[in-house]
Amino acid sequence: MALGVYVSRCGGRVEAALDVGDALDGVASLAAITRIFDDFFDAGVGDAIAADVAACGLDAIVLAGHSEEHYRKSLSANHLIDRIAAAGVNPNRIVAANILEQCALAHPGDRAGATAKARAMIRVAADRAETGDAVQGEVVEPMCSVMILGASAEAFVAAQRLLRLGYSIVLADREDGCARAGRARDMRATAAYVLEHSAATIVDSARLIDGDGFLGDYRLVLESGAGQTTYKVGGILLARPDHPEWVDELRRHFRVDVDDDGFARSLDPAKHPAETVDDGVMVMPLRKEGAQESDKIAAADAAVMALVLKLSHDTVVRYRHTSVVDETLCGGCATCVRTCAFGACYIGDDGFSHVDVRRCVGCGKCVVSCPVGARDILGSPHDHLLRAVREFAQVQTGSDKVIGFLCGGCGYPAADSAAATVEQRGEGYPSSFLPVRIPCGGRLDTLYILEAFKAGFDGVCVYRCRDGHCHNLVGNLDMDRRVNLLRTVLRSRNIDDARLRIVDISPFEGDHFVDTLNEVYATIGGLVNGKGGAQ
Numbered sequence: 439m440a441l442g443v444y445v446s447r448c449g450g451r452v453e454a455a456l457d458v459g460d461a462l463d464g465v466a467s468l469a470a471i472t473r474i475f476d477d478f479f480d481a482g483v484g485d486a487i488a489a490d491v492a493a494c495g496l497d498a499i500v501l502a503g504h505s506e507e508h509y510r511k512s513l514s515a516n517h518l519i520d521r522i523a524a525a526g527v528n529p530n531r532i533v534a535a536n537i538l539e540q541c542a543l544a545h546p547g548d549r550a551g552a553t554a555k556a557r558a559m560i561r562v563a564a565d566r567a568e569t570g571d572a573v574q575g576e577v578v579e580p581m582c583s584v585m586i587l588g589a590s591a592e593a594f595v596a597a598q599r600l601l602r603l604g605y606s607i608v609l610a611d612r613e614d615g616c617a618r619a620g621r622a623r624d625m626r627a628t629a630a631y632v633l634e635h636s637a638a639t640i641v642d643s644a645r646l647i648d649g650d651g652f653l654g655d656y657r658l659v660l661e662s663g664a665g666q667t668t669y670k671v672g673g674i675l676l677a678r679p680d681h682p683e684w685v686d687e688l689r690r691h692f693r694v695d696v697d698d699d700g701f702a703r704s705l706d707p708a709k710h711p712a713e714t715v716d717d718g719v720m721v722m723p724l725r726k727e728g729a730q731e732s733d734k735i736a737a738a739d740a741a742v743m744a745l746v747l748k749l750s751h752d753t754v755v756r757y758r759h760t761s762v763v764d765e766t767l768c769g770g771c772a773t774c775v776r777t778c779a780f781g782a783c784y785i786g787d788d789g790f791s792h793v794d795v796r797r798c799v800g801c802g803k804c805v806v807s808c809p810v811g812a813r814d815i816l817g818s819p820h821d822h823l824l825r826a827v828r829e830f831a832q833v834q835t836g837s838d839k840v841i842g843f844l845c846g847g848c849g850y851p852a853a854d855s856a857a858a859t860v861e862q863r864g865e866g867y868p869s870s871f872l873p874v875r876i877p878c879g880g881r882l883d884t885l886y887i888l889e890a891f892k893a894g895f896d897g898v899c900v901y902r903c904r905d906g907h908c909h910n911l912v913g914n915l916d917m918d919r920r921v922n923l924l925r926t927v928l929r930s931r932n933i934d935d936a937r938l939r940i941v942d943i944s945p946f947e948g949d950h951f952v953d954t955l956n957e958v959y960a961t962i963g964g965l966v967n968g969k970g971g972a973q
């Protein structure tokens with residue numbers, strides 16, 4: 439395996455807070471090449487890395503700079519990763535090490551601590567890049583069709599735009615919204631254009647009863663007065679993010695976040711107002727109180743633009759982060775089938791468990807539930823997570839050390855958001871907090887917690903989605919149950935279970951992240967013993 443490790447100074451912000459050379463030293467003996475750039479998004483960086491891939495035969499890359507969440511959301515980051523992938527590196531082996539938000543910006547006054555943490559985070563990312571399963575991407579020709587759920591005014595504007603751009607649309611409403619819009623005076627022209635267009639399918643009194651697929655290739659089953667009909671579309675636009683039944687039905691099949699009111703929301707309402715965790719599912723930006731017609735048009739345009747940017751390619755490549763089954767271990771007990779909330783596991787005629795990759799969202803619940811260890815998740819493999827715990831345990835901190843298991847849907851983005859909190863307050867949390875990203879709380883094997891205490895951590899903090907917010911429906915509750923059961927085991931080993939804390943959090947709650955982490959340190963600091971072994 440030839441590894442390339444690249445560090446971004448992020449315009450000087452990383453270098454101001456930590457020693458980049460020292461942080462890179464940790465992988466000097468592992469990497470075929472290491473390089474430092476001023477900023478990954480400067481012109482020519484993608485070409486330079488692509489040239490290294492060709493010259494050194496690189497097949498695994500670490501990008502140490504921004505957060506993984508940033509690389510997923512930013513178009514500039516998408517271009518960079520596309521360029522590296524085009525040079526021949528499987529995207530499952532291009533891994534981010536977040537040394538900006540969670541090291542440099544989180545610990546501005548602690549250069550030695552931030553450097554040691556960055557060094558460990560780069561080593562952990564290198565391990566994941568090298569052990570990432572190079573599954574071939576699935577090439578899809580995106581369908582030029584969009585399912586729009588909810589016949590709001592914005593939905594008609596979006597439908598009109600899409601039809602004008604040559605897309606076909608299916609516009610579905612739960613009641614008689616499509617018919618009513620045709621009679622309404624205020625949007626008569628737009629509604630008439632949509633309702634009379636030959637490429638528009640209109641379905642009133644609809645329910646979404648099934649769905650699967652991914653960007654460019656979704657299958658949705660609607661039930662209406664006419665019976666059940668299956669539609670194949672390239673993208674989905676939830677035009678009524680405030681409609682509880684649409685939100686509930688959509689979340690049973692696709693990963694859509696909700697806010698405290700239960701309304702569907704985007705990944706980042708400020709910068710990416712329509713995009714959700716699922717690449718091809720958009721939500722209409724929420725209407726503000728007293729919204730004018732121009733606001734509705736702007737919201738519809740934002741959603742259409744986001745969708746068209748995704749669908750207007752000849753092909754898109756889907757690199758799965760789904761569950762996989764080791765048939766040499768599987769005993770066909772069907773525990774995974776009962777565990778999966780998305781109906782993605784089934785027992786085949788061969789008696790073994792199989793994964794429906796169109797339905798699997800990669801939450802990891804089946805991995806944790808399998809009694810014989812026959813499951814794993816591409817992108818978050820078991821062996822890597824164990825090694826990450828052990829690697830972080832090696833960091834010398836000189837103070838209490840806490841490991842965090844951060845759900846990618848809430849805890850990890852909250853830790854990113856905490857960078858802004860630290861900047862505002864001028865103080866943050868100890869650099870001896872070391873973060874392990876997991877795709878969902880449901881992926882957290884209690885073995886990792888036991889391993890952390892065994893390896894010498896003073897505390898373990900698990901950040902999970904608030905009730906009702908889990909992208910994977912019940913991954914947070916499932917984790918909660920298992921981790922709380924572990925408390926008895928901890929006590930039996932003379933480990934004070936006050937050293938283990940579960941925190942509910944939302945992705946934008948950086949202040950809550952900092953506050954709760956400092957509480958954890960205060961609690962641990964007050965414990966006299968209880969780290970296992972004889973007391």
Ligand code: SF4
Pocket residue numbers: 763767768769770771772773774775790791807808809810811812813
């Ligand atoms: S839980 Fe494990 S052993 Fe049982 S069917 Fe699923 S993969 Fe096979």
Ligand code: SF4
Pocket residue numbers: 760761777778779780781782783793797798799800801802803804805
């Ligand atoms: S990873 Fe989650 S969605 Fe996929 S098969 Fe396992 S439990 Fe089901």
